[in-house]
Amino acid sequence: MGEKILMKGNEAVAEAAIRAGCRHYFAYPITPQNELVEYMAKRMPKVNGTFLQAESELAAINMVLGAAACGVRAMTSSSSPGISLKQEGISYIAACRLPAVIVNVTRGGPGLGNIAPMMCDYFQATRGGGHGDYYTPVLCPSTVQEFADHAPLAFEIAERYLTPVLILADGLLGQMMEPVEFPEKTPVPKDQSDWCVGPWEGKRTSHHVINSLFIVPEDLEEKTRILFEVYEEIKKNEIRYETYNMESNPSLVVAAAGTAARVTKSAIDELKAEGIEVGLVRPITLWPFPSEAVAKAASGAKKMLVIELNMGQMVEDIRLAVSGACPVEFAGKAGGVVFTPEDIAALIKEKM
Numbered sequence: 261m262g263e264k265i266l267m268k269g270n271e272a273v274a275e276a277a278i279r280a281g282c283r284h285y286f287a288y289p290i291t292p293q294n295e296l297v298e299y300m301a302k303r304m305p306k307v308n309g310t311f312l313q314a315e316s317e318l319a320a321i322n323m324v325l326g327a328a329a330c331g332v333r334a335m336t337s338s339s340s341p342g343i344s345l346k347q348e349g350i351s352y353i354a355a356c357r358l359p360a361v362i363v364n365v366t367r368g369g370p371g372l373g374n375i376a377p378m379m380c381d382y383f384q385a386t387r388g389g390g391h392g393d394y395y396t397p398v399l400c401p402s403t404v405q406e407f408a409d410h411a412p413l414a415f416e417i418a419e420r421y422l423t424p425v426l427i428l429a430d431g432l433l434g435q436m437m438e439p440v441e442f443p444e445k446t447p448v449p450k451d452q453s454d455w456c457v458g459p460w461e462g463k464r465t466s467h468h469v470i471n472s473l474f475i476v477p478e479d480l481e482e483k484t485r486i487l488f489e490v491y492e493e494i495k496k497n498e499i500r501y502e503t504y505n506m507e508s509n510p511s512l513v514v515a516a517a518g519t520a521a522r523v524t525k526s527a528i529d530e531l532k533a534e535g536i537e538v539g540l541v542r543p544i545t546l547w548p549f550p551s552e553a554v555a556k557a558a559s560g561a562k563k564m565l566v567i568e569l570n571m572g573q574m575v576e577d578i579r580l581a582v583s584g585a586c587p588v589e590f591a592g593k594a595g596g597v598v599f600t601p602e603d604i605a606a607l608i609k610e611k612m
Contacts (some may be wrong), residue, residue: 264439269404269429270295273363273460274303277335278409279600280363281440281449283309284334284342286323288316290342291375292431293365295299295322297337308350317342321349321362328358329470331456333415333449337363340381343389350389351460354487358455359418361397361411365426365434368596377431379518385428391556393484395491397425397498398546402522404438406544412447417498419450421490432519432571432598450485478536491530494548504528504540504558511538512559512612516567517546520599524567527604539610546574551581558582565611567604568592 261279264596267275274296277285283496297313298372304311309329314320338346343364353360366381368374385398396415400541401407407429414425458467474480502521505528506513516524521542543550554577564586566575574605575590582588591607592600 261471264441266437267440267447268295268435268437269407270365271299271412272404272408273427273429273454274299275414276598277361278307278446279304280333280412282333282335282411282415283307284327284332285310285336286312286314286320286327286334287336287338287491288314288342288345290339292367293337293339293363295434296363296365301592308363313334317345318349321346321353324360325349325353325356325358328353328360331452335361337365338588339365339367340369343381343384347384347390350394351388351394351397352472353370353424354394354396355392355483356470357422358424358470359415359422361418362424363429366428366430367592372472374596375431375432377519377598378569379428379520380570380594380596381428381574382546382570383567385426386549386577392476394487395547396429397401397421397423397494397548398543399425399500400428400517400546401433402518404433404436405440407433408419408440408442412443415449416447417465417494419474421494422455423490423494425576430519431596462560482496483596493552497547499550499553500544501553502544503543503553503557504542505532505537505610506539506541508537508539509560510537510539511562512565512608513541513561514567514608515541515543515554515557515574515576517543518569520567520569521603523599524604526601527608530601530605531608536609536612543574549577549581553579554578554581555583555585561586564588564610565608566590567599567607570594
């Protein structure tokens with residue numbers, strides 16, 4: 261790792277993507293992720309890359325599809341309403357088996373909402389989001405360093421399984437400044453001949469046909485079956501999570517992700533100083549979901565508390581994972597209001 265650089269989350273993920281070999285970025289401005297767009301606009305020309313501010317979110321995601329089909333590392337970013345507009349294109353990319361990275365720096369919703377941080381796009385992110393039978397792997401960072409680390413990881417997962425990958429952050433993480441370290445070595449992209457239109461000299465002599473339209477039902481069924489075989493492989497290999505203070509065998513375990521998890525850690529530290537032991541399980545991949553890790557954390561607990569910056573979305577996956585092993589309660593804030601460590605500490609004391 262190199263020296264630490266103080267950066268905003270939006271800038272850190274952009275720089276990390278460039279260092280990971282992303283040379284094609286297409287987007288349309290929307291707060292609170294505009295620093296990412298601005299950073300790419302400044303940096304891409306300096307690395308002989310392509311930055312294009314599209315005329316709309318719809319155009320941007322379809323430019324990503326076209327670039328990915330040509331075998332390059334391509335990325336887009338937006339915030340909640342913009343990601344909604346990109347969903348048809350994301351479904352096309354998934355159906356075409358193309359690798360791409362999409363960053364969502366979420367804001368308050370529904371509707372136009374506001375530019376304050378929420379994690380209200382969980383359902384959209386983890387249930388495919390667009391039309392049809394498909395999923396996208398979803399990475400959920402809780403620090404600026406992790407936000408940056410997820411950029412090369414997202415490209416690696418995308419190319420390993422030929423799928424779009426979503427990084428789900430929020431407005432607070434996008435705007436926050438923290439020291440960041442970047443790897444000294446640049447990741448090597450996978451051999452593009454597996455998916456690009458080609459042809460590639462010496463490897464094949466004909467073009468790939470990239471298509472998501474299958475008129476014959478049996479053909480589309482086979483295509484979808486293959487997709488879901490890939491998803492099963494992703495479930496086997498790409499689940500990520502973190503546990504915190506679980507060695508104390510706490511009677512109450514909190515489940516939280518992203519910003520809510522980092523605030524919860526501070527609350528757990530405050531409570532520990534008072535002699536109160538509380539554990540945390542933090543999903544890092546929201547899809548595939550770390551159900552076994554959540555179930556294990558719940559198995560020795562008397563109660564699980566789910567804390568989210570929404571009105572209750574991840575809690576559904578937690579309840580499915582816990583499967584009645586212990587009571588699961590929920591606490592959330594909406595509108596861009598963020599829990600403080602003191603809020604969460606008080607809430608935990610109330611629930612114990």
